[in-house]
Amino acid sequence: MTQTFQPKASHFINGAYVEDTAGDVIEVIYPHTGEVIATLHSATPAIIDRALASAKAAQVDWAKLSGTERGRVLRKAAEIMRDRNHDLSVIETHDTGKPMSETLVADAASGADALEYFGGLAGTLTGEHIPVAGGDFVYTRREALGVCVGIGAWNYPIQIASWKAAPALACGNAMVFKPSEMTPLTALQLAEILMDAGAPAGLFNVVQGYGNVGAALVTDSRVDKVSLTGSVPTGRKVYAAAAEGIRHVTMELGGKSPIVVFDDADLENAVSAAINGNFYSTGQICSNGTRVFVQDGLYDDFVARVAERMDGAVIGDPMDEATTIGPMVSARQREIVMGYIEKGVSEGARLVKGGKLIEGDGFYLEPTLFADVEDEMSIARKEIFGPVMSVLRFTTEEEGLKRANATEFGLAAGVFTKDLTRAHRVAAGFEAGTCYINAYNLTPVEAPFGGSKLSGVGRENSKAAIDHYSQIKTVYVGMNDTEAPF
Numbered sequence: 001m002t003q004t005f006q007p008k009a010s011h012f013i014n015g016a017y018v019e020d021t022a023g024d025v026i027e028v029i030y031p032h033t034g035e036v037i038a039t040l041h042s043a044t045p046a047i048i049d050r051a052l053a054s055a056k057a058a059q060v061d062w063a064k065l066s067g068t069e070r071g072r073v074l075r076k077a078a079e080i081m082r083d084r085n086h087d088l089s090v091i092e093t094h095d096t097g098k099p100m101s102e103t104l105v106a107d108a109a110s111g112a113d114a115l116e117y118f119g120g121l122a123g124t125l126t127g128e129h130i131p132v133a134g135g136d137f138v139y140t141r142r143e144a145l146g147v148c149v150g151i152g153a154w155n156y157p158i159q160i161a162s163w164k165a166a167p168a169l170a171c172g173n174a175m176v177f178k179p180s181e182m183t184p185l186t187a188l189q190l191a192e193i194l195m196d197a198g199a200p201a202g203l204f205n206v207v208q209g210y211g212n213v214g215a216a217l218v219t220d221s222r223v224d225k226v227s228l229t230g231s232v233p234t235g236r237k238v239y240a241a242a243a244e245g246i247r248h249v250t251m252e253l254g255g256k257s258p259i260v261v262f263d264d265a266d267l268e269n270a271v272s273a274a275i276n277g278n279f280y281s282t283g284q285i286c287s288n289g290t291r292v293f294v295q296d297g298l299y300d301d302f303v304a305r306v307a308e309r310m311d312g313a314v315i316g317d318p319m320d321e322a323t324t325i326g327p328m329v330s331a332r333q334r335e336i337v338m339g340y341i342e343k344g345v346s347e348g349a350r351l352v353k354g355g356k357l358i359e360g361d362g363f364y365l366e367p368t369l370f371a372d373v374e375d376e377m378s379i380a381r382k383e384i385f386g387p388v389m390s391v392l393r394f395t396t397e398e399e400g401l402k403r404a405n406a407t408e409f410g411l412a413a414g415v416f417t418k419d420l421t422r423a424h425r426v427a428a429g430f431e432a433g434t435c436y437i438n439a440y441n442l443t444p445v446e447a448p449f450g451g452s453k454l455s456g457v458g459r460e461n462s463k464a465a466i467d468h469y470s471q472i473k474t475v476y477v478g479m480n481d482t483e484a485p486f
């Protein structure tokens with residue numbers, strides 16, 4: 001019998017758990033067994049109203065604190081999150097199906113990094129002094145936006161919540177966060193941690209719900225900023241809805257990123273990057289390098305070596321720390337991925353390995369390798385969001401780069417080569433927000449992360465995120481008599 005993870009109530013508002021059973025039921029399912037591990041309720045209009053009202057009220061005094069005082073709370077929260085890492089990882093593994101070997105190092109751990117980083121930055125946020133003609137001067141104040149709404153995807157629940165909350169709170173904002181209905185549990189834990197760290201009630205609120213709850217939040221007149229992590233279709237809707245109220249937005253959306261491997265690349269490193277960039281989190285990562293372009297001279301060896309190393313994957317119980325591949329998040333997501341695998345075969349790609357559904361209660365499927373993939377095939381164009389690697393052959397640098405960029409997405413891109421000048425030339429040529437040279441999919445909080453083209457607007461993490469959670473007020477100071485024509 002699977003452990004259950006029923007929280008005290010569905011929502012966290014004004015410093016306390018709150019329930020309203022009138023909302024639609026949300027069943028939380030453990031992807032390893034298909035069993036229900038918690039039952040929550042989607043937010044009703046009354047719950048949404050309470051959450052926004054408490055955020056609005058809490059923000060005023062929070063913004064009056066010094067950055068150092070705000071930062072102290074965030075850094076304390078980072079410490080608590082690290083202390084609770086194991087328990088948080090167990091919940092995250094049950095919520096998402098991702099193996100403990102990942103959640104122990106990549107989820108709450110990254111969330112804690114964000115809280116610590118922005119906690120440190122909070123006290124450094126200042127405006128500037130600008131001398132102008134005649135002894136007058138201008139100074140700027142970096143001010144909070146107000147109430148920020150965060151909306152999360154299901155693949156990195158506590159990481160996404162923390163990556164949004166940390167810069168928002170550091171800048172003096174309050175937040176109402178809506179996790180994905182698929183993975184609603186750990187955002188509540190973040191709310192508890194912030195309270196335990198000394199955050200005022202109402203500063204960080206969690207409301208559960210389906211897309212309609214997200215939509216209601218985005219259009220409320222009390223909301224100043226919306227940060228979404230999700231798919232492009234949802235991004236389009238949320239961006240448009242936010243535009244109605246001229247709200248600030250950050251859009252972290254989908255991708256179909258390329259990894260370009262040249263003949264002179266270190267084969268094992270390139271293969272490792274392609275494995276991580278396609279199979280980590282069972283392929284459910286937005287920035288995955290799902291189109292692997294390999295130059296002629298290395299092509300056959302590369303495909304053979306990936307296939308060989310795939311034999312080392314340990315698929316199964318995500319609670320076993322030896323497991324490296326867990327189930328897909330849901331039966332539905334597995335169905336979508338199986339549909340793409342079938343398309344890959346029917347459109348003529350060479351299925352080198354995997355491709356089959358694994359029977360049982362959990363939502364498992366085999367990690368899958370396609371070679372001889374052509375640019376126009378569905379598996380080379382669409383975001384699959386599953387463990388499916390497509391290898392494509394290329395000959396010249398110019399051709400490789402052109403084909404790598406021939407996508408509507410622009411989230412990430414990687415190049416593997418030992419040629420220093422080529423590495424930088426290709427990185428400069430990539431149409432993507434986050435690029436890698438001889439590395440892939442590393443997302444330290446110190447570095448900006450985000451997409452270009454349809455993959456999004458704005459940046460998370462790093463100092464760049466501050467610009468997306470604050471605004472500049474200009475104060476002109478007259479030091480002279482004011483002249484008028486009459």
Ligand SMILES: NC(=O)c1ccc[n+]([C@@H]2O[C@H](COP(=O)([O-])OP(=O)(O)OC[C@H]3O[C@@H](n4cnc5c(N)ncnc54)[C@H](O)[C@@H]3O)[C@@H](O)[C@H]2O)c1
Nearest residue numbers: 152153154179180210211214215230231234252253254286
């Ligand atoms: N760029 C990034 O940082 C990043 C990170 C992780 C995932 N993603 C992307 O997320 C997608 C997978 O996640 P998903 O399936 O949860 O995405 P999704 O777009 O289906 O849902 C994302 C969130 O939006 C909410 N939502 C749905 N409709 C809404 C509406 N009309 N108004 C407001 N909110 C609404 C959902 O309830 C959910 O919380 C993939 O495309 C992936 O690439 C991007």
